[in-house]
Amino acid sequence: MPNPQYRANDDGYFGEFGGAELPPFLVEPIAEVRDAYAEARQDPTFMGEYERLLRTYVGRPSLLYFAENLTAKLGGAKVYLKREDLNHTGAHKINHCLGEALLAKRMGKTKLIAETGAGQHGVALATAAALTGLECEIHMGAIDVAKQHPNVVRMELLGAKVVAVEEGGRSLKEAVDSAFATYAAKYHEYFFAIGSVVGPHPYPSMVRDFQSIIGREARAQILEAEGRLPNALVAAVGGGSNAMGLFDAFLNDREVEIFGVEPAGEGLEGTRHAATMTLGTPGTLHGMKTIVLQDEQGEPSPVHSIASGLDYPGVGPQHSHLKTLGRVTYVSVDDNETLDAFSTLSRTEGIIPALESSHAIAYTCKLAPTLSSDDIVIANLSGRGDKDVDFVAERLAARRS
Structure with a gap:
């Protein structure tokens, strides 16, 4: 177990960094994810299923x-x-996507939503959604949609809806903004599956745990x-x-x-x-x-x-x-x-x-x-x-x- 100095505190801060700096409309949905993950990670049944899929599905x-x-x-x-x-x-993305999909099902959500840049997170999440029987919506900057066309095709073949984001720089940052806006409006049915160790607490710790x-x-x-x-x-x-x-x-x-x-x-x-x-x-x-x-x-x-x-x-x-x-x-x-x-x-x-x-x-x-x-x-x-x-x-x- 890493030294506690390398871990987040109860509020999700790694030293001065981290936390959950959120607009009011995102406080409740993110708190719901935080509490659900805190419970799930202590559940041997949840973690056992996750580890089984890493062996038998991811390889x-x-x-x-x-x-x-x-x-x-x-x-x-x-x-x-x-x-x-x-x-x-x-890619490594499937490691945390399976964990997030299993958590979404545990929470009673019916849809996964996420951003992607290179498309590997989107492909992995679409794969996890197909495996777990969830719907999937991927937001992707329009520049990356053109640049990473093979991964766009893969996501669609796996049943995901790909949303090309035309605002701003039309890349990963705008894809994150777009996906968060949709999630905030529909969080009762959606689970936001962040694709890296970024975002509000608990995502940096949760994604790290799945990737560890x-x-x-x-x-x-x-x-x-x-x-x-x-x-x-x-x-x-x-x-x-x-x-x-x-x-x-x-x-x-x-x-x-x-x-x-x-x-x-x-x-x-x-x-x-x-x-x-x-x-x-x-x-x-x-x-x-x-x-x-x-x-x-x-x-x-x-x-x-x-x-x-x-x-x-x-x-x-x-x-x-x-x-x-x-x-x-x-x-x-x-x-x-x-x-x-x-x-x-x-x-x-x-x-x-x-x-x-x-x-x-x-x-x-x-x-x-x-x-x-x-x-x-x-x-x-x-x-x-x-x-x-x-x-x-x-x-x-x-x-x-």
């Missing part, structure tokens, strides 16, 4: 794979990949494979669910360095990035106090990442707290480094990673050569790249021209 445990070819290419530390891309639906299976497995697997803990962990951070899933089981182990990798986009010197932890300041976003990329009036700034799932001006409040404590180091890689990492992993290991995961691979490619051959790095491969191949092919062709 857990996911592999911890020694990337021998990548290790040889980079030199330095041994590189292991936590293969969340091998989960049913192709990643780190628990990785810890046991590396001890079995190497007889010791890794020297470093690396994971991409947008909202931060895959990262918190991996990091959580290692927070007490001070000898393990932990790196969260943000999108530097087209460069930190301009505005075309989503490097929240690098350049953001404390603020309030989507019901939580956290670090936010924002203007002088406190309005969220437009953001950019080549990876739709990282295209968000905030971050989970636990990440903000871990930065403040100095327990996690937050770094960034740009779009070109991400594309290079995408190609490198594909050609050295025969594994096509999601662009989100490619941020973690890009930093791993920098980190591993600085370490010794006796050192170990675990990188979280949070999703597969099927959804990104056409877009990446276009970008690589444009770079060559």
Whole structure:
């Protein structure tokens, strides 16, 4: 169990970050979720069903794979990949979507509603809805609808209604706003299934709890494979669910360095990035106090990442707290480094990673050569790249021209 300093208090605050900063019309529905989850997580029947589905439906445990070819290419530390891309639906998102769907049924809800950026959360939630017999509505920025068309098709095939959001920047932040507005009007029938460790209490803790299976497995697997803990962990951070899933089981182990990798986009010197932890300041976003990329009036700034799932001006409040404590180091890689990492992993290991995961691979490619051959790095491969191949092919062709 992680040290209590890494956990939220009863009001959902991780140090100064978190809480439930809500308009009056959302206080009651979010409190209902908080109370239901507090009860469900103590219920062996609920948790037993959740864990059974992780084994029999998701296909857990996911592999911890020694990337021998990548290790040889980079030199330095041994590189292991936590293969969340091998989960049913192709990413880590299914871990918390199943938990949220089961909780919705327990609460007597009939519909799931959510936002999505890259589409992996939407696909996973539509899958969980089909499995549990619930309806599903996914709000997605219009830019991402076009960019992630294969995932839109998957969601619709699974029975979900996809709502393209045309307001504002037409990306993930606007999708969250749109989904929250619909939920507030219909919360008696809807359950809001937030797709990361963001939003008002209890979502940052609840989603982390459902994702923590990643780190628990990785810890046991590396001890079995190497007889010791890794020297470093690396994971991409947008909202931060895959990262918190991996990091959580290692927070007490001070000898393990932990790196969260943000999108530097087209460069930190301009505005075309989503490097929240690098350049953001404390603020309030989507019901939580956290670090936010924002203007002088406190309005969220437009953001950019080549990876739709990282295209968000905030971050989970636990990440903000871990930065403040100095327990996690937050770094960034740009779009070109991400594309290079995408190609490198594909050609050295025969594994096509999601662009989100490619941020973690890009930093791993920098980190591993600085370490010794006796050192170990675990990188979280949070999703597969099927959804990104056409877009990446276009970008690589444009770079060559």
